[in-house]
Amino acid sequence: MRLSFKIPILLGAVASLSACQYDVLAPSGWVAAEQRDLLVISTLLMLIVIIPVIFMAIWFPLRYRADRPDLSDYAPTWAHSTRLEYVLWGVPIIIVAILGVYTYIYTHRLDPYRPLDAAEIGTEIGEPIEVDVVSLDWKWLFIYPEQGVASVNELAVPAGRPINLRLTSSTVMTTFSVPALGGMIYTMAGMETKLHLIADEEGTYFGQAAHYSGPGFSEMHFDTLAMSDADFDQWVEKARASNDELSREAYLELEVPTMANEVQYYSGVDDGLFDRIRGLCVDEGKICMDQMMMQDEMGGGGLEGIADKHKYQYDDQRAIDGFGNPIGVPATPSAPAHGGHADGETLSMNSHEGAAHDGH
Structure with a gap:
């Protein structure tokens, strides 16, 4: 009866695992292959x-159980064995030392900020391609500064050419991940991170947000299309044929939280848009993060700057509830007619608070 009850459960578990994709153990890029090798070496x-x-945990209780027929090996006064101490301490120390060496080598070799080296990869690679990545609620924006196009929820790259990624976030922190190509890096508002990948062969690889970022997180994924140079050029031409352009106004519309977005293309991109996104100053009149930090360093804007508080705020305009719906914008108080030292301290604190909140 018990066996018949367990069989359906085991079959269900096997069926659920049959749909899993083990990209980490079946890499399609040099970075992912190196990470797989480190994982295998560490495991072994x-x-x-x-x-x-595990063997001793099973064998010792059986070998030295109290009801065994032969008790002649019972040694209650036994206290020390030099050979055993050498094994118990020496083997783990050697393993930790070897593991440390391998971890050091692979950590520096796979530094996400380090450009890929053809000599290290061991094969001939093409010219790198630059891609700017923005994580939005809840979709991915890919900007191609050299080609002047952009796409939503579709990353197209030429196979055999290094991919130099610059990444940032429009709101909360999340993680960019293409398991088959390797690497995983955080995207954070007000900051820029970097990642270098390469696709060894043509194919379609699953990409995702690997860090919970709100109610639309489960649908925040994209396809990475690795293709030949000729096919990539055709993809760029298809994007250039789009009727939409990614201006600052179009980006602000795209930034509104949405779920399960379809793939979208932009035939043009405003100059410096990624830098404005990173600086949290796409909105007209907003103060960019680098300017905000410089003003804070100079002592803030004083009492006269209180009326410009809205230029430093970012999060309030993008606040959402648990279902992804905008909450609304709180009213900005006007500058007081008079004040003292405390008001000046408040402005300085507000400036720092804006910088901290904008960076999440």
Whole structure:
């Protein structure tokens, strides 16, 4: 009866796992392959300890159980074995040392900010392609500064050419991940991160947000299309044929929280748009993060700057509830007619608070 009850559960577990994709163990890019190798090496090294421990955890209770027929090996006064101490301390130390060496080598080799080196990869690679990435609620924006086009929820790259990614976020922190190509990097508002990848072969690879970022997180994924140079040129021409252009106004419309967005193309992109997105100053009249920090360093705007508080605020205009709906914009108080030292301190604190909130 018990066995018949367990069989459906086991079959259900196998069926659910059959749909899983183990891209980490079946990489399609040099970075992912290196990460796979480190994972395998680390696992094998740790198994040197884990397997004997599991074996001894089973064998010792059976071998030295109280009701065993032969008790002649009972040694209640036993206290020390030099050989055993060498094994118990020496083997883990050696394993940790080897693991440390491999981790050091791979950590520097796979530094996400480090451009890919053809000599290290061991094969001939083409010219790098630059892509600017913006994580929005809840979609991905990819800007191609060299081609002057952009796309939503579709990343197209030439296979065999390094991909130099600059990343930022419009609101909350999340994580950019294409498991088959390797690498994972955070995107954060007001900051820029970098990631370097390469697709060894043509194909379509799943990309996702790997860090919870709100109610639309589960649908915040995209396809990475690795293609030949000729096919990539055709993809660029298809994007240039779009009737939409990514101006600052169009970006602000795109920035509004939405879920399950379809793929969209933009035939043109405003100059410096990514830098404005990173600086949280796409809106007309907003103070960019670098300017805000410089003004804070100079002591703030004083009492006269209180009326310009809205130029430094960012999060309030983008506040949402648990379902992704905008909450609304609080009224901005007007500058007081008089004040003292405390008001000046408040303005300085507001400026710092804006910088902290904008960076999440």
